[in-house]
Structure formats: structure tokens, C-alpha cells
Amino acid sequence: MVSERHLHQPQTVISKNKIKYIRSLEMKKHRKANGVFVAEGYKLVGDLLNHYECVYLAATSDWLSAHATWLKAHGEKGLEVDEVTDEELRKISFQETPQQVLAIFRQLNESVDISAVVKSQLCLALDDVQNPGNLGTIVRLADWFGIEHIFCSHSCADIYNPKTVQATMGAMARVQVHYVDLPEVLSGLEQNIPVYGTFLDGENLYHKELANRGVVVMGNEGKGVSKEVEKFVTERLYIPNYPAGRETSESLNVAIATAIVCAEFRRR
Amino acid sequence: MVSERHLHQPQTVISKNKIKYIRSLEMKKHRKANGVFVAEGYKLVGDLLNHYECVYLAATSDWLSAHATWLKAHGEKGLEVDEVTDEELRKISFQETPQQVLAIFRQLNESVDISAVVKSQLCLALDDVQNPGNLGTIVRLADWFGIEHIFCSHSCADIYNPKTVQATMGAMARVQVHYVDLPEVLSGLEQNIPVYGTFLDGENLYHKELANRGVVVMGNEGKGVSKEVEKFVTERLYIPNYPAGRETSESLNVAIATAIVCAEFRRR
Numbered sequence: 001m002v003s004e005r006h007l008h009q010p011q012t013v014i015s016k017n018k019i020k021y022i023r024s025l026e027m028k029k030h031r032k033a034n035g036v037f038v039a040e041g042y043k044l045v046g047d048l049l050n051h052y053e054c055v056y057l058a059a060t061s062d063w064l065s066a067h068a069t070w071l072k073a074h075g076e077k078g079l080e081v082d083e084v085t086d087e088e089l090r091k092i093s094f095q096e097t098p099q100q101v102l103a104i105f106r107q108l109n110e111s112v113d114i115s116a117v118v119k120s121q122l123c124l125a126l127d128d129v130q131n132p133g134n135l136g137t138i139v140r141l142a143d144w145f146g147i148e149h150i151f152c153s154h155s156c157a158d159i160y161n162p163k164t165v166q167a168t169m170g171a172m173a174r175v176q177v178h179y180v181d182l183p184e185v186l187s188g189l190e191q192n193i194p195v196y197g198t199f200l201d202g203e204n205l206y207h208k209e210l211a212n213r214g215v216v217v218m219g220n221e222g223k224g225v226s227k228e229v230e231k232f233v234t235e236r237l238y239i240p241n242y243p244a245g246r247e248t249s250e251s252l253n254v255a256i257a258t259a260i261v262c263a264e265f266r267r268r
Numbered sequence: 269m270v271s272e273r274h275l276h277q278p279q280t281v282i283s284k285n286k287i288k289y290i291r292s293l294e295m296k297k298h299r300k301a302n303g304v305f306v307a308e309g310y311k312l313v314g315d316l317l318n319h320y321e322c323v324y325l326a327a328t329s330d331w332l333s334a335h336a337t338w339l340k341a342h343g344e345k346g347l348e349v350d351e352v353t354d355e356e357l358r359k360i361s362f363q364e365t366p367q368q369v370l371a372i373f374r375q376l377n378e379s380v381d382i383s384a385v386v387k388s389q390l391c392l393a394l395d396d397v398q399n400p401g402n403l404g405t406i407v408r409l410a411d412w413f414g415i416e417h418i419f420c421s422h423s424c425a426d427i428y429n430p431k432t433v434q435a436t437m438g439a440m441a442r443v444q445v446h447y448v449d450l451p452e453v454l455s456g457l458e459q460n461i462p463v464y465g466t467f468l469d470g471e472n473l474y475h476k477e478l479a480n481r482g483v484v485v486m487g488n489e490g491k492g493v494s495k496e497v498e499k500f501v502t503e504r505l506y507i508p509n510y511p512a513g514r515e516t517s518e519s520l521n522v523a524i525a526t527a528i529v530c531a532e533f534r535r536r
Contacts, residue, residue, distance in 0.1 A: 133401065141524050143517045146510040171517045206535050242414040242534040249411045249439045252527070256409050259524040260531045266510040267474050267532075 014058065014082055014092060022058075022092045025104070028158045035107050037160035041099040047170030049074075052105035058082045058092060059101040094162040107160055110176055114185055117149055118193050118215055122265055125151040125195075127182055127229045128220040129254055132157040136167020137255040138218070143171035145262040150175060151215070153182040153229075186215070186232035195234045197225050198257055202238035210265050218258050224251075237261065282326065282350055282360060290326075290360045293372070296426045303375050305428035309367040315438030317342075320373035326350045326360060327369040362430040375428055378444055382453055385417055386461050386483055390533055393419040393463075395450055395497045396488040397522055400425040404435020405523040406486070411439035413530040418443060419483070421450040421497075454483070454500035463502045465493050466525055470506035478533050486526050492519075505529065 024030040025038050036055060039048050042063065048054075049070060061083055064071065071081070082088075089098045117123060124147055129135055135157040142150055157164055159177040168175075186195060194214035198205075217233060219225035225233065239260050241248045252260070292298040293306050304323060307316050310331065316322075317338060329351055332339065339349070350356075357366045385391060392415055397403055403425040410418055425432055427445040436443075454463060462482035466473075485501060487493035493501065507528050509516045520528070 137521050137524060140517050141520055144507075144509045144520055146514055146516070167521075169517055169519075169521075174515070174517075239412075239531070240534070241412045246414055247442070248414070249408050249437055249442075251437075252409055252412055253405050253435075253523075255521075255524060256405060256527040259520070259527050263507070263528045263531065264535075266508070 014084065014088055018082075019092050022102070022104070026094060026162060028161065031107070031158070031160050036104050037107055037165060038094065038102060038104055038162050039165050040093060040095050040102045040162075041166070042101060044166065044168075044170050045101045045103045047173050048103070048105055051173035052108065054079055054103050054105050056080045056082075056104035057101060058084045058089060058103075060084060060086065060089065063100040095166070108176075110178075112149060112176065112178060114149075114151065114178075114180070115189060118189060118213060120213055121149070122147055122212055122262075123149045123151060123215050124258065124262075125153075125182060125186070125215045125217045125229075126156050127153050127217055127225050128155045128223070129218065130155075130157055130221055131254075132161040132163035133167045134221065134253070134255045135159065135161075136164040136169075138258050139164075139168040139175050139177065140171040141255065141259045141262060142175045143168075145266050147262065148175060150177045151180050151182065151185060152177055154179055182217075183228045183232065186217075186229065189215070189232075195232050196237055196261070197230065197233035197235070198239060198261060199224070199230075199233075199236045200238065200251070202236035204240050205237045205261065205264055206240065208235065208237060210268060212265065212268075216258070216261055216265075218254050218261075221254055282352065282356055286350075287360050290370070290372070294362060294430060296429065299375070299426070299428050304372050305375055305433060306362065306370060306372055306430050307433050308361060308363050308370045308430075309434070310369060312434065312436075312438050313369045313371045315441050316371070316373055319441035320376065322347055322371050322373050324348045324350075324372035325369060326352045326357060326371075328352060328354065328357065331368040363434070376444075378446075380417060380444065380446055382417075382419065382446075382448070383457060386457060386481060388481055389417075390415055390479075390481055390530075391417045391419060391483050392526065392530075393421075393450060393454070393483045393485045393497075394424050395421050395485055395493050396423045396491070397486065398423075398425055398489055399522075400429040400431035401435045402489065402521070402523045403427065403429075404432040404437075406526050407432075407436040407443050407445065408439040409523065409527045409530060410443045411436075413534050415530065416443060418445045419448050419450065419453060420445055422447055450485075451496045451500065454485075454497065457483070457500075463500050464505055464529070465498065465501035465503070466505045466507060466529060467493070467498075467501075468506065468519070470504035472508050473505045473529065473532055474508065476503065476505060478536060480533065480536075484526070484529055484533075486522050486529075489522055 197217040465485040
């Protein structure tokens with residue numbers, strides 16, 4: 001708990017062991033073992049404070065002053081707070097330019113009835129999306145387009161990777177990411193649930209009927225949707241390039257393709 | 269020039285000075301002073317070979333064998349080639365997993381009559397887009413949507429940054445990126461040229477008339493379009509979130525927003 005005294009002291013020196021612990025959370029195995037993750041920055045930490053349980057804060061006096069009310073209300077629940085200078089913050093930060101605060105939050109383990117969810121709303125499924133930044137960007141755009149659930153194959157980047165967390169820009173407060181056996185999940189869906197996927201030999205996205213429910217599957221950055229998952233795709237889509245037939249890039253970045261597909265679902 | 273002998277020798281040891289030179293090209297000032305940039309990987313280098321002048325290649329024997337015809341045709345023009353092992357390649361590479369080849373290309377300095385171009389085709393203008401990956405992703409999607417010219421403010425990331433080059437996935441072979449004084453360029457356009465921009469208080473993108481020419485301005489990752497540039501925007505667009513009014517992310521990633529806007533221009 002932060003005391004009044006702390007708020008006026010210029011600096012808490014963070015112990016070497018604590019620095020080592022925080023830095024260890026860059027690795028998935030340490031995040032998993034401790035069931036926590038790191039988020040940084042004024043806006044992001046602010047967004048997550050009300051959605052995830054915060055267990056540790058290293059923050060400048062400015063940040064602590066600005067959040068005094070929140071701290072008073074939550075300080076009792078085993079939250080540990082260090083008031084730090086910008087210099088101290090740099091020692092523990094994963095960012096090039098740390099901004100006021102680094103927080104450690106507890107990971108969520110929410111379960112969901114997938115079959116029920118896909119009957120009534122549009123969801124995303126990510127098949128081996130490897131790049132942490134791409135995953136974070138997809139979570140952010142899913143939030144924009146009101147997609148509440150993303151099903152990731154176990155081989156996808158970790159939502160709790162610091163790069164992913166930062167790229168979500170707070171959207172992970174509203175979008176639930178579930179790690180699942182994707183072929184198993186897709187094979188268990190009812191027959192009439194549409195499973196969309198983008199393929200270079202698919203049908204023009206703008207000419208297809210799109211339901212506002214079901215699953216949109218997006219694939220790996222280099223290899224696209226795997227054969228194993230592809231066989232469950234019922235609607236093969238293609239994002240037309242322009243002008244048709246012109247020499248162009250082989251494909252779009254996976255987050256870009258996801259955005260274009262989601263925007264078209266929501267436009268209609 | 270690569271000799272037959274080289275093709276059968278297992279390794280050229282790259283001198284320390286050369287390693288130092290290559291690594292120095294991670295910095296803009298060194299790239300600029302030498303008028304060159306680095307690209308890596310089988311696909312990317314292959315795409316750029318026919319569009320940029322290659323001055324140096326460090327490649328595995330596999331790569332050199334696969335490109336023997338090209339090397340024979342281009343080897344005379346002052347091209348320097350080192351045959352390297354994967355281990356040597358790792359020493360000079362900017363990538364986590366180097367793939368077969370690292371090349372140094374000469375930067376382009378193509379000029380363009382902007383006023384003429386925007387009269388007949390849709391162009392992008394980037395106002396202080398800072399993230400190298402975002403810039404590269406935007407070049408790649410511009411290519412997909414047949415946009416041939418991107419005008420960047422001088423404060424934008426450098427197209428020749430290795431991260432940007434890699435993120436273009438070869439699209440920089442077809443899309444021209446020009447660094448300009450953006451307010452000056454926009455102020456010089458004819459009155460009837462539409463200048464589009466996305467703003468949180470803009471009009472629904474899907475309800476606006478969109479011409480297939482003019483300029484789409486996209487702004488900085490955190491601050492959006494600057495005041496200085498904003499005053500030249502004639503059409504204020506907004507990408508609607510879904511469902512309208514729901515609590516959501518404050519904004520979309522700049523590359524994502526660019527993609528959605530470009531896709532909508534091209535869909536029509």
C-alpha cells in the first residue's frame with residue numbers, strides 16, 4: 001500500500017531481486033508460472049486497472065498523485081506500490097520510452113461456451129499468428145468492431161507478451177482471448193455456423209453473403225490458414241486487390257486483412 | 269563479382285570493417301551518407317533485385333546457385349558478392365532468423381509531379397507516422413490497393429529503415445515513397461483536388477462520396493493528423509466502430525485505419 005509519506009519521497013530504490021523478477025516476465029514461462037503479466041504507460045495501465053487485478057505498481061509521483069483515489073480504494077488488496085523516478089522506471093521497463101508507470105496484473109482465466117457464443121455473435125479465430133504485435137493489433141481492431149471473443153490456437157503468440165499487451169492499447173480490457181485446440185473447436189460447431197477464412201483462391205469478399213455471426217479464421221503470417229483448420233472453413237473469402245490483375249504484393253499483413261474483413265462485416 | 273570458384277567454397281570470411289559498415293546501416297545517418305539500404309531474405313531480396321541497384325550481396329551457396337543467371341547478367345556492374353555460411357550471415361544480419369541473403373541496394377531518388385499525379389490517381393500522405401513497421405505495412409497495403417505514390421512528412425519513419433524495408437515485403441519495388449514538406453505540398457494543390465483525412469469527429473466513411481483520386485492523409489500514431497496539415501483536409505472521414513456508441517478503443521492503429529479507408533475507396 002502506498003503511504004502519504006511515499007507520495008512525497010522522491011524515490012524508492014527497487015531491489016535487484018525485484019528488478020530481476022519483473023524482467024523475467026518478458027518470458028512466457030515466467031508469466032505463466034506466476035499467472036501475471038506486465039503493462040506499461042499512463043493510458044494502458046489506466047484502462048486495465050478496472051478490468052484486471054493489479055498486484056504491483058512502479059510509478060512516478062505524478063502518476064500516484066493522479067490516481068490517489070483509485071489507490072485509496074484498492075490499496076488494501078495486497079497491492080504493492082513503489083514510487084520511482086523516471087530513471088528507476090527505465091531499469092525495469094520493456095519500453096524504449098517508459099511513461100510514468102509499470103504495472104503487474106493477474107492473468108484472467110475466463111471460460112466460455114464457444115458453441116453458444118458463435119451462434120449469436122461474430123468471433124475471430126487465429127491459427128498460428130506468431131507476431132506479438134499483430135496479435136495485439138488484432139485485439140485492438142476486434143474491440144473497435146465489437147468482437148468480444150478471439151479463439152487462438154495454442155501456437156499463437158501469447159496475449160500476455162509485453163509487446164502484445166502494449167499493442168492492444170487497452171482493448172484487452174474488453175476483448176476475451178481464449179487459447180484452444182482450434183481444429184477440435186471448429187469440428188465441434190453446429191453444421192449451420194458459418195466459418196469464414198481468407199484465401200487467395202477465395203470468392204470476392206464484396207460479392208459474398210456475410211452473416212453477423214460465426215467465426216472468421218485468420219492464418220499464420222507466412223503460411224496462412226493450416227490444412228488442418230482449412231477443412232472446417234465453409235466460406236472462402238478473398239480481399240480483391242486493385243486494379244484486378246495488376247502485379248502486386250503476394251498478400252496482406254494478417255492484421256490488415258483481419259481489419260478489412262471485419263470492417264466489411266460491420267459495414268453491412 | 270562472384271566466381272565459379274566461390275560457388276564451391278564453403279565460406280568467405282567477411283572482414284570486421286565490412287561487418288561494422290553493414291551494421292552501421294541500421295542508422296539513418298549512415299544510410300543517407302552512403303545512399304544505400306539493407307534488405308534481407310530470399311523473397312524480399314529477390315523482389316528488389318529488379319527494381320533497385322544492388323551493390324552488395326552476402327548469400328549462402330544455395331542462394332547464389334539459385335540466382336546464378338541473374339548474377340551472371342549483373343555481376344559486372346560493380347556488384348560485390350560474399351558467399352557466406354548461415355553463421356557468417358548471422359553476424360551481419362538485423363533479423364532474428366536470417367534467411368539465405370543480405371543485400372545492400374542503392375536508394376532511389378525519383379522525383380514526381382505531385383499536382384499532376386493527384387489529379388488522376390489516389391495517393392497517400394503520411395503525417396509524422398513514426399513506427400517503422402507501420403510505414404512498411406502501409407507501403408505493402410498501398411501496393412495491394414494499387415496506390416503508387418506515398419508522400420511522407422520529413423518527420424515520418426525512414427522508408428530505408430531495415431524494419432520498414434522488411435515490413436514492405438517487397439512492395440517498395442512498386443510503390444514510390446517521397447519525403448516532402450507536407451503542408452507546402454497540400455497548400456499547392458488545385459482547389460478541386462479532394463484531401464481526405466480520418467478524424468474522430470468526421471463523417472461516416474460509408475456515407476461519404478469518395479473520388480478515386482486526390483490524397484488520403486493519415487496521421488501520427490498518438491496524435492493523429494497535425495493542426496498544420498488538418499487545415500488542408502477537405503473531406504473529414506470517420507471509420508465507424510460497432511455497434512455505435514459501445515465503449516471501445518479510442519482509435520485504430522494507423523496502418524489498420526489506412527487499410528480500411530483504402531479498401532473502401534477500391535470497393536466502390
